[in-house]
Amino acid sequence: MRNIIKTAMLAVATGMSCGAIGQAADQQAKPTIVLVHGAFAESASWNGVIGELSKDGYTALAAANPLRSVADDAAAVAAVIRSIPGPVVLVGHSYGGPVITEAANGNSNVKALVYVAAFTPETGESSLSLTGKFPGSTLGEALVTAALPGGGQDLYIRPERFHDQFAADVSEDEARLMAATQRPVAQAALAEPSGVASWKTLPSYAIYGSADRNIPPAVMSFMAKRSHAVKTVVIEGASHALMVSHPREVAEFIEEAALAN
Template sequence: MQKIIRALALVYACCVSDSATAQPADHQVKPTIVLVHGAFAESSSWNGVIAELERDGFRTIAAANPLRGVASDAAAVSALIGSIHGPVVLVGHSYGGPVITEAANGKGNVKALVYVAGFAPDKGESSLTLSGQFPGSTLGEALLTVTRPDGGQDLYIQPEKFHEQFAADVPAAQASLMAATQRPVADAALAEPSGAAAWRIIPSFSIYGSADRNIPPAVMKFMAERADSVKTIVVEGASHALMVSHPAEVTSLIEEAASAE
């Protein structure tokens, strides 16, 4: 009887061992997706993307970007990354691009950067200097400036111009809500030079619209090529708010970045 018990115990131990060995292959840890909005937007602009990512089993966090300055905003996002166990894919829209470019520095768990109609600056460049490298932006004509009590200036897009300027391919009623909930960016943030470019050491991906009126498509093409983007997608006719108007395409690229080796 004891021999039979020992034999059964050995078989059980082998089965458990085989199961434990096989489990990691069947249950690979998916990266956490950290989404960073840009100027004139806010975290809910990612809602369509979040719904698709979570449906596919990804944990997502839509970071609240302060929009005060590249270094300070990046520090806030970097602190968030530091609280996450396991791999991270950083996604930045518009001015969120410079923020993720700097926030990823020194974070070994960031496996990819995804630029969604976003700036991908090199060291010393700013959103303003990059947007002026090629013609096509009409943002300056659409801005509303509000002087803060500290003497600094906040920039908004004039509500009556928001739809055409920022989200031309979004339904008018939805664009009206986006205009009302837009977050202002400090003008100094757009002019602040960036630090070290994380895309030089971390794989990057890019997606943007051919009808973007905030950042000239030629600028985004230049930045993607310079960063040796793993994959670049141009969505024909898409506006600056393509994460709202084309969440499926944006989600697909994020998931590709998350699964890349």
């Protein structure tokens, strides 16, 4: 009888160990997801996506994007990437697209780039030059400027215009909070030419909304085709803030890129 009990306990212990090892291996196999916000947003805009990724066993980190210049912002994100020992999937929203494109260069642990309503620039292109490539953006008329102490200007979206312009498919209450916590972008950053286009050597993915009023959907379609995106998804009726309004769809799209790479 004693031997039977001992054998049963050993079987349970072995099963638990195998399960723990399996879970650890699963965690180890999953890349870390580094999320980079764009202009007029901030790191908390990824909260819903992070919650969905966490439920599925992914470690996700929303990197602070200074929104000062493409080169400097990319250097800040690259420092975060270098602190992560395993593989990374880089995700950028809006102006965060040029930032992740530059930040990936020289970091061999980056396995894929995911562009969420984001610019996918070719070398020498800027966010401003791409925005005007096709008609449809109403952002310019919604902006207000603030002079910077050292020269140049910061750009904000007028609070009363934020809901319709940036987050039309988000509730009014949430959009009001987003408007109050928006991070301004230096005008010079939007005009800064991009460097080496890392999407030429890394698999890229694109997801955006059909009702985006910041970046014309036609521009995002053009960029996705030009970059030979592995997969492109258009969310019908989604605004520029689709990571807030459609966190599950965005998270699933990121996970698809993570699993493939």
